[in-house]
Amino acid sequence: MTAVSPLTPRLRLVDSPPATDAELCQRFLHGDTAAFGVLVQRHQEQVLRLLRRYAPDSDAALELAQRAYLQAFEAARRALPKFSSTSSATEVPFRAWLLRIAINLGKNHVRDARRWMRAPLEVVDQERRLEPVAPQRLEQAQREQLTRAAVLELPKRQREVFTLRVDLGLPFAEVAATLGISEGNAKSHFHYAVKRLQQRVHDRLKGEAQ
Amino acid sequence: MNCDELELEVLTQGERSDEARRHLSGCDACRTFEQQSAQVLLDAQLPEPTEEERRRWQSLAPATLKAWNSKGSRSSATRQVLSLAAAACLGGVVASAAWWPRVAMTTPAPQPSPVAEWTVPFGPEQSAAIEFEDELAPFEVSWPSP
Secondary structure, three states: OOOOOOOOOOOOOOOOOOOOHHHHHHHHHOOOHHHHHHHHHHHHHHHHHHHHOOOOOHHHHHHHHHHHHHHHHHHHHHHHHHHHHHOOHHHOOHHHHHHHHHHHHHHHHHHHHHHOOOOOOHHHHHHHHHOOOOHHHHHHHHHHHHHHHHHHOOOHHHHHHHHHHHOOOOOHHHHHHHHOOOHHHHHHHHHHHHHHHHHHHHHHHHHHHO | OOHHHHHHHHHHOOOOOHHHHHHHHHOHHHHHHHHHHHHHHHHHOOOOOOHHHHHHHOOHHHHHHHHHHHHHHHHHHHHHHHHHHHHHHHHHHHHHHHHHHHHHHHOOOOOOOOOOOOOOOOOHHHHHHHHHHHOOOOOOOOOOOO
């Protein structure tokens, strides 16, 4: 009579890959609020870093970020059924939508703020002004302010590429994927943006000196 | 390598190629561009977020979830209002459809279009013909017997 060895459990813990944005989106739209939290926290650093450039203070940046998320979720809710009926739902480019929506909202905010004569970035600059400023830093501070103001006046595509590259530090391939353009095109826009900024800042400093 | 290509490499590549180094060593304009673009990129950067900012950022997820839920309840309320309005419209259409035949019956009948008048000469000859016709025997109808 042979002894039958008892069944040994063969369970082992395996690190599951993190859920994709599209999976989290689907889970949230089916009522999983935890998925919502994960999705918001996953991208909030990038969204808020982008919006700091456009918003006059951190409260406004938070409000814009909230609107960006709401619009992106709304877009996902409309698009997910289409994606799942034709192909994999993982193709939903939630992050790209979110960043593009954030940039557009930011730009619209600046446009509206100009109507009311409110300068964006004034809080960031105020915070810096509170720090003790050596006289030799005054010129640098003025140049920084002029440059940042000039960034907001760049043409749309150049501004989008520039802020994704400088504020988020994205590689050009990711900048291109986010905006739906080619990598070469993204590099070209960045090149034109930097040249334009150099010219603008140079002209303004020259104008103020005269 | 021309100046445009050099500028693109300066802005988009991390390290300079040998060709770019050779170009830079002999081109004052490109050396100036390299220095100025580095300065512009530095000036354009925003300062790092403060601890206070980062602390506030943590409120984003709960605040957004709350806004999404209230937006959802608002849109469901809007849907209810719209469905009520649609039902009211439908009721109105049904009521007007029931009322319509009565309106149709009370509307005056269409007037006949005027008929063209003909004048026929009527003399003694015509009068005799009529009398002749009057004298005709009445037409008798009888079915053949089987």
